Structures are given as C-alpha cells and as structure tokens.
Amino acid sequence: MAPKSSVAGGLALFLLCFNLLHAVHGKGYATTGLTSAQQCRLDRIQASQPTHRIESEGGTTEIWDQKEDQFQCAGVAVIRTTIRPDSLCLPEFINAPRLAFIERGRGILGITYPGCPETYHSEGQAGSKGRRGEAQDLHQKVQRIRRGDLVAIPEGAVHWCHNDGDEELVAITVVDLNNQANQLDQRLRAFFLAGGQGQSQSGNKWGEGGDTRVNVHNIFAAFDEDILAEAYDVPTEIIRNLKRDDGRGFIVNPQKRIKVMVPEEQEKETHFEEQRRGRSSRSRRFSPSWSREGADNGLEETFCTMKMRHNMETKRESDVFSRQAGRLNLVNMNKFPILGWIDMSAERGNLLPNALYSPHWSMTDHRVVYVTGGDAHVQISGSKGQNVFDQRVSQGSVFVIPQFFVTVARAGNNGFEWVSFKTSSQPMQSPLAGYTSVFRALPLQIITNAYQISSREAEELKYNREHQTFLLSPSSK
Known part of the structure; x- marks a missing residue:
C-alpha cells in the first residue's frame, strides 16, 4: 500500500494539473462567479432605454440602469456616448474590459498601454519647440474609427476620442464587469485623467446613488499639489491646471484644433492579417509564441501590435x-x-x-x-x-x-x-x-x-x- 504522503502528493499534483488545464483550455482569466446579489432572477426580461444622462460641453453620456436584473445576471454595464463634431472625449480608463460599436460618425481614437513604444510623431503647437528643439510630439499610435467599427479596450487602458468629422459620433459600449480582470466589485468605475462633473438630467449626479459610480472629479484632484509638482518636476501652476474642475464635463470643445498623426485607414492591415493567419488563433497574455525572435520587449510584440478595431460592415x-x-x-x-x-x-x-x-x-x-x-x-x-x-x-x-x-x-x-x-x-x-x-x-x-x-x-x-x-x-x- 502506498504511503499516505505519496497519495496526498499525487492528489495535489493531479489537482494542480487539472487547474492548469482549466486555465489554458477554459476561461482561466475570463469570468468570475456571480455573487449572491447577482444571481440570475430572470422571470421577466424587458427591453430598456438609458436611465441616466450626463451632459458635457461637447456631448452626452447615457447609462443603462445596472440594477436591472438582466444586467446584474450578465454582469455588464451599457453606455452610449455621443460626441459632437470637433469635440474631444477626455482620457479615461475603467475597471473592466469593454467593447464599443461605432453606430454613427467617424473620429480618431487613442488607446495607450504601459510598455508600448511611442512610434508616432505629430506636430507640436505652432511656434513652439520641445526640449530637444523639435516641433514634434512623440506618442503611441492612434487609429481612425468609423461607422461599423468594433473597438476593443482592455481594462485599465487609457483611451480618448476626437470627433473630427461633420456629424455626431455615437458609440454603444458594453463593459464586462464580471470579467476576472476586474478584481473590484461588480460596479462600473471610470477614472478620468482630466475634466470634471457634467450636468446630469436624471436627477442624480454621475457617481452618486445607484450602482453606477464614477469619479466626479479627475483623479489628480485628490493629490497634494507639491507632491505632484515634484513627481512631474514642473511648477505648481501647471499642477493646478491638472486638478482644476472647470465644469465642462468629460467631453469638451478644444480651444485649438487638434492635429495628431493618423495612419492611413488601411495601413498595415495586410501585415496584421498575415500575422494573425500565420500564428495560433488563441491569444495568450505575454506568451513567448507571440514574440519575434530577438525582440527586446515581449509585450511590444503582443498587445502593442494587435489591431484594436475591426469593421463589422x-x-x-x-x-x-x-x-x-x-x-x-x-x-x-x-x-x-x-x-x-x-x-x-x-x-x-x-x-x-x-x-x-x-x-x-x-x-x-x-x-x-x-x-x-x-x-x-x-x-x-x-x-x-x-x-x-x-x-x-x-x-x-x-x-x-x-x-x-x-x-x-x-x-x-x-x-x-x-x-x-x-x-x-x-x-x-x-x-x-x-x-x-x-x-x-x-x-x-x-x-x-x-x-x-x-x-x-x-x-x-x-x-x-x-x-x-x-x-x-x-x-x-
């Protein structure tokens, strides 16, 4: 008869292998179980319209009620964003991955992620030059979006959008709050890098009441001016601008025309498609199989080179x-x-x-x-x-x-x-x-x-x- 220690060791090894297989072949980082408050009570489902409307200077944000049983069961939040022509949706990130469908209009979208290279050059402000004497700005890539595009935005990735077209840009977004990437509670939490609270027409301020909670002010408002000034090595006057809430909301009208480097719509599309067909169809986080031989940055060859939009039309x-x-x-x-x-x-x-x-x-x-x-x-x-x-x-x-x-x-x-x-x-x-x-x-x-x-x-x-x-x-x- 085998010693108890050997049996216990074998059982532990079996359970470890089972869990690893489940992580690889199942949804190892996909979804979490529902809490008792999220159990699916679905005796009656109703088609619904947004219940919260937030007015900003340059557009509106509409949010469906997360307390509805159908959204609680699915573990999702639904948002519709309308950006008026020549307006800018300020940089933000949220606590879970999201998919956005561009229902109408066109614009420029930027998604930034730590570790990705700054490979694009845009014009600096007229008559001004940077510390290196260049009238150019280095930044991560931006993308042209248009009607019918599906846009994927990972959790915690900062993104912004500028409507440079002549009609409203309307995007419907679904946030997967039950995704394991979100280790907070199952509530929508948005973190804005700029801007301040717009006006709500639902009777509640965005971030008060219900289950929809986002920052009323941008994230810099909570920090000490001197600490931020030291962190950025800039005068405190600049920091005051970072912290300022001017009441314009989170979609604003730029004071000056925005000019950023946007690649041609089809640029590198063929390259990406060839990359996709030549590799395993199953993507993995930080997997060596996605890195080119001799590459210094594995992340650069995974997330940074992936397409962030796909046209569904x-x-x-x-x-x-x-x-x-x-x-x-x-x-x-x-x-x-x-x-x-x-x-x-x-x-x-x-x-x-x-x-x-x-x-x-x-x-x-x-x-x-x-x-x-x-x-x-x-x-x-x-x-x-x-x-x-x-x-x-x-x-x-x-x-x-x-x-x-x-x-x-x-x-x-x-x-x-x-x-x-x-x-x-x-x-x-x-x-x-x-x-x-x-x-x-x-x-x-x-x-x-x-x-x-x-x-x-x-x-x-x-x-x-x-x-x-x-x-x-x-x-x-």
Whole structure:
C-alpha cells in the first residue's frame, strides 16, 4: 500500500494539473462567479432605454440602469456616448474590459498601454519647440474609427476620442464587469485623467446613488499639489491646471484644433492579417509564441501590435448570408485576436423584412443586444418553458439574452438590424431549425416518439429547412 504522503502528493499534483488545464483550455482569466446579489432572477426580461444622462460641453453620456436584473445576471454595464463634431472625449480608463460599436460618425481614437513604444510623431503647437528643439510630439499610435467599427479596450487602458468629422459620433459600449480582470466589485468605475462633473438630467449626479459610480472629479484632484509638482518636476501652476474642475464635463470643445498623426485607414492591415493567419488563433497574455525572435520587449510584440478595431460592415466576412433572409457577421478571436485577451466577442446581424432568426441558444455566453435599425418581434424561453421575453423591439432598445435561454426573432416590415455583445471570445450557438440544427442530428424515431408524431411529420421538422441555417426566409405557408 502506498504511503499516505505519496497519495496526498499525487492528489495535489493531479489537482494542480487539472487547474492548469482549466486555465489554458477554459476561461482561466475570463469570468468570475456571480455573487449572491447577482444571481440570475430572470422571470421577466424587458427591453430598456438609458436611465441616466450626463451632459458635457461637447456631448452626452447615457447609462443603462445596472440594477436591472438582466444586467446584474450578465454582469455588464451599457453606455452610449455621443460626441459632437470637433469635440474631444477626455482620457479615461475603467475597471473592466469593454467593447464599443461605432453606430454613427467617424473620429480618431487613442488607446495607450504601459510598455508600448511611442512610434508616432505629430506636430507640436505652432511656434513652439520641445526640449530637444523639435516641433514634434512623440506618442503611441492612434487609429481612425468609423461607422461599423468594433473597438476593443482592455481594462485599465487609457483611451480618448476626437470627433473630427461633420456629424455626431455615437458609440454603444458594453463593459464586462464580471470579467476576472476586474478584481473590484461588480460596479462600473471610470477614472478620468482630466475634466470634471457634467450636468446630469436624471436627477442624480454621475457617481452618486445607484450602482453606477464614477469619479466626479479627475483623479489628480485628490493629490497634494507639491507632491505632484515634484513627481512631474514642473511648477505648481501647471499642477493646478491638472486638478482644476472647470465644469465642462468629460467631453469638451478644444480651444485649438487638434492635429495628431493618423495612419492611413488601411495601413498595415495586410501585415496584421498575415500575422494573425500565420500564428495560433488563441491569444495568450505575454506568451513567448507571440514574440519575434530577438525582440527586446515581449509585450511590444503582443498587445502593442494587435489591431484594436475591426469593421463589422464588411459583407465578404459574413458567416451566414442569404439573399432571402439577410446576413450575420460574427467577430470572434479568430477574426479579431485582441478579443482573446478580453474574452469578449460580437455579432452584427441584418434580417430582411419578415425573415426569421432561427430558434437557438448560446452555449458559451450571455448576449447584450442593441437594436440599430428596423424592428422585430423577439421571444425568449426560460428553463421551465416559461416566456420571459415577448416584445417588439426597435432602434435604441437594449435587452439581454442569458446563456442557455432559447430565443427566436421575426423581423418587421422594415427589416431588423442589431449588434450583440457576447461574454466569450469563442461563442457557440445551437440552432433548433436548419441544416445545422438539433433536429437534423436526431434520429427520426427519437423525434416521432418524443413528440408523438408520424414519420412524415418528423421528416418535415428535420428537412424542411435543409438549405438554410440561423437566418430563415419567410415561409410561403
């Protein structure tokens, strides 16, 4: 009989190996369990609109109520930001990863991350030169964003956005608060590097009441002037400007025209795509497999070279296309590798008038659906066969489809367009109709006995949509 110490050691080794395998093949850094306050109470789901509106000098920020059961269950926060032409959304970071969809407009986006090189040169202020006698500014790369772009922003990464177009820039954002990267509580917390509290039209100031908490002032306001002056080696007058709250909010109108170096829209896209295809599709944090031979900075060859945006309007990338029903474009970590880092993904859908999105469920994730156009009749079935959602949704509506809950949608006479944000970088759905459906996989005798129908009726269930999947054309019956 083996000594107890050997048995205990073997058991410990087994558990260690099991945990390592789970971390590698599962969501090792993906999501945490729900707290008792977040248990999914989903007897009834409702399409919702934002409940908080914060006015700033250069735009508005709208926030959905985090206390709604559907958002509590999914562990997400939903925000819509509107930036007026020639306005600037000031630098900030938040406590969890986020995905943003550009619903309208265009602009310039900057995302900074520690350790990434300052490889871009922009013009300095007219008539002024830096300490090195150069009228140029070194900074990390900025990117052109436009309608249809999906933007990934990791937790703690500072980002800013400037609307240099001639129309409003509107972005809908979903924050995955239940992601393990967020080791605080499950509340939205934004940290601003500049600016101050705007005016709220919801009766509450941003950061007071409810579960939505962000800084009323920027992060420098709490620090001692002398300490900051010493840290930056600058006069205290400059520090007072850092700390100042001028009441403009967090989206402002720049006093001078902003000029930064923006690469051409397609610059290096081919290079990135070749990089992606030539490497493993599964991204890993600080993995040596992502570093070039002889590179000094492994981070520089991982995060710093990844694309931060991916356009979802590209028809040639559609995963499902039907001339009679519409199209689906799923953007996961295989198409957009940064999603493997934040463990999120998204789907862009377009249903033609009266077409259907097949009954199906998600095996891997919650989905936050934002309607961008048209309308549809959507139903969701719970685990007891009860109807938890039965509504007609239209542009601007947001609702959650919980993991494993079965849903179906029929587009209205004007069609239906949406974007859904998923809490997994490798989402998987199981349809109930079409050539990839559960019925197609079941033997006929199982179907006939399960539903007490004839073999002919079972064949109709199994084969009548044999040339379609997920998106179904209107029935002629």
